[in-house]
Amino acid sequence: MTPPCEQQTPTRWTENRLGLDYRLEAASLGAPASPIVDAHTHIHGIKAARVYKEVRELFGVARTYSMSTLSEVSALRDFFGDSIDFIAVPDFNTDDRKHAHTAGFLDSIERFHALGSRVVKFWSAPRARDYGREVGEPDLLALDSHWRLEAMNLAESLGMMFMTHVADPNTWFEKKYNDAREYGSKLDQYIALERALDRFTTPWIAAHMGGWPEDLVFLDALLTRHDNLHLDTSATKWMVRELSKQPREELVAFLIKWKGRILFGSDIVTMDEHLAPAADPVATRSVQASSPREAFDLYASRYWALRTLFETEYEGESSIADPDLAMVDPDQYDEMSAPTLRGKSIPSDLLQSLYRGAAVNLLDRWRRDHP
DSSP, X not given: OOOOOBOSSOOOBTTBTTOBOHHHHHHHHOSOSSOEEEEEEEEOXXXXXXXXXXXXXXXXXXXXEEOXXXXXXXXXXXXXXXXXXXXXXXXXXXXXXXXXXXXXXXXXXXXXXXXXXXXXXXXXXXXXXXXXXXXXXXXXXXXXXXXXXXXXXXXXXXXXXXXXXOOOOHHHHHHTSOOHHHHOOTTTXXXXXXXXXXXXXXXXXXXXXXXXXXXHHHHHHHHHHOTTEEEEOOOHHHHHHHHTTSOHHXXXXXXXXXXXXXXXXXXXXXXXXXXXXXXXHHXXXXXXXOSHHHHHHHHHHHHHHHHHHHHOOOEEEOSSOOHHXXXXXXXXXXXXXXXXXXXXXXXXXXXXXXXXXXXXXXXXXXXXXXX
């Protein structure tokens, strides 16, 4: 396939290693098979939202589901109109973590519901144990903890569906979670999830391809056991790295079998800090972008990578640096290294379901049934 168009004076950095003009790339890709519903984002900051809105329009994204803070909902809804919906989340910014994830979370769920949210997010990644341990409760965010079950009971009573994040990449279990006494094995992460799926029959969305895009056989069995489970494709770097490795025929067969239960998601995070230079270079790197142009590239890179992965036959390096490579093999890779992106050229009917149909049938129908 012809390599992506490059800028005349390319700027190459971690979010645009190839020096692409993402506006030209969006035009080259053309309109998607159907307008895209992004079921998994984190939109913060009205200035950054303006940059994101331009990006999503260029890449054919018509609707966004966001894990924004309660205080941001009104301004973002005024800006996006009815093309944004909100996923209820606890307050991760407060100093009082115990309250935020116990009684405070119950209050947040009710307030989000009153603002129209019909999805609530339960984050329970392995590193949530570290988060809880810092306040003396390692199981604070476990899916089977007392307060999480209280939150699920409340959300279910309000007519809300659930989203969850339960597992992280295999690379992280190799390097970050290699103490099984603290974190358990990767398979252990699914014990509480499967119990919750049986106990709460409301629809669930397991983010990041259920946390295991490395193993489609495992995901196939998980979906078979739980007909209320859906997956999304969020966490772009992770998806590019691991879904590129999957043989095309196996990925397409998986998508055919589970058509309607796989939703598109990017995991794009926007924040106003992305638009301004930071005094400390280390701080600049920590927020990934430090100018409007860099923020644009940061957000656009995710849609470029996912659409290139799903729609094209492109085979070459990803435009996004992937730090997991250097984490696992620092002798071979550095901070600018990226995996091979292998386009899967997914058939149009499957793209229509992935991009829009699955979300409309699940999320829109749920909202209609739970006004």
